[in-house]
Amino acid sequence: MKKILSIASILALGIMLQAGAVSAHVPIPGIDSGTLFQWPAGLEPTLDGDLSEWDIVPEDYYVPFESHFEYYLGLGHENDESNLSFRVVGSWSAGTNRLYLMMERFDNYWDRNGIGAVAAGDDSWEIMIDADHGGDRHFALPDDYDDDDERQRNQGRFAQNAHYCWPDMPDANRAVGWKWFFNSKSTWHDVPPWGDYGFQLDGEVNSGEVTARIEVMTVAWDDFHWIGPDDSQIHTFTEGNTMGLGWVVHDMDSAEEDNGGASDGGWGINPNIQMWFDCVNCSDFLLAPIDPRVDFSSIETAVEEESWGRIKAAYIQ
Numbered sequence: 001m002k003k004i005l006s007i008a009s010i011l012a013l014g015i016m017l018q019a020g021a022v023s024a025h026v027p028i029p030g031i032d033s034g035t036l037f038q039w040p041a042g043l044e045p046t047l048d049g050d051l052s053e054w055d056i057v058p059e060d061y062y063v064p065f066e067s068h069f070e071y072y073l074g075l076g077h078e079n080d081e082s083n084l085s086f087r088v089v090g091s092w093s094a095g096t097n098r099l100y101l102m103m104e105r106f107d108n109y110w111d112r113n114g115i116g117a118v119a120a121g122d123d124s125w126e127i128m129i130d131a132d133h134g135g136d137r138h139f140a141l142p143d144d145y146d147d148d149d150e151r152q153r154n155q156g157r158f159a160q161n162a163h164y165c166w167p168d169m170p171d172a173n174r175a176v177g178w179k180w181f182f183n184s185k186s187t188w189h190d191v192p193p194w195g196d197y198g199f200q201l202d203g204e205v206n207s208g209e210v211t212a213r214i215e216v217m218t219v220a221w222d223d224f225h226w227i228g229p230d231d232s233q234i235h236t237f238t239e240g241n242t243m244g245l246g247w248v249v250h251d252m253d254s255a256e257e258d259n260g261g262a263s264d265g266g267w268g269i270n271p272n273i274q275m276w277f278d279c280v281n282c283s284d285f286l287l288a289p290i291d292p293r294v295d296f297s298s299i300e301t302a303v304e305e306e307s308w309g310r311i312k313a314a315y316i317q
Contacts, residue, residue: 033285248266
């Protein structure tokens with residue numbers, strides 16, 4: 001359990017967990033709990049889809065493909081790296097008070113046409129954020145509130161869930177923009193300084209094998225109001241605290257599946273699909289201190305000759 005030992009060694013430096021950070025959510029298979037890498041102020045990733053800056057992140061912060069659980073419509077597909085493979089890093093910065101997430105994803109088909117019967121309709125990364133570790137619901141059902149305005153006020157209010165889809169398609173039928181906050185009327189949540197991204201795709205959309213390189217920056221909200229940021233309350237991230245975080249990587253394998261095919265897959269960070277509805281079912285992530293193992297002076301020069309994605313693509317051919 002390399003990750004557990006790493007966390008223990010960092011905490012032994014005198015970083016104490018804050019009160020209220022011990023409530024358990026759903027464990028990550030093979031990891032138990034996640035760790036958010038901390039970027040020093042001013043050294044946060046540049047959101048351009050170039051993942052070389054992330055090379056300094058120690059391997060024990062990564063959540064690998066094999067730690068994800070596949071589910072959708074009860075199909076229970078086995079992980080097949082010739083079809084899909086990815087790795088994820090979650091991180092944060094006290095300097096910007098933002099989350100930064102990275103994914104490098106190999107896919108045998110990148111579906112992006114704005115049409116679909118499942119989730120966002122296209123290949124997407126669905127991310128759930130429970131910043132205060134409260135286990136709150138982020139989806140209000142029609143019967144929860146008699147008043148439509150009150151129901152909308154409580155969509156994503158204390159925890160948030162959105163589908164992240166690329167390339168950006170403003171005129172898509174379903175997943176409008178790059179961050180589809182599907183249960184909210186908000187039109188401002190996906191623009192800086194509240195949200196931003198970097199995306200590169202080696203390969204063609206809707207045609208054959210690709211490697212996607214993805215970076216996401218986002219604010220987290222203790223009280224989100226779709227009307228605007230002035231009516232909302234930003235969460236303040238605190239080193240040593242634990243937050244709830246979940247994600248599902250959705251994979252459409254062909255254009256035919258957009259019309260309701262049942263072979264769409266969703267690979268989640270834990271076995272409980274219910275996290276799409278409430279964050280009781282998200283997983284625990286520690287907001288780690290600055291890692292003393294990392295030489296941050298190397299950020300500008302950390303470049304691999306071959307990325308993990310190219311290696312993975314070559315391996316399966």
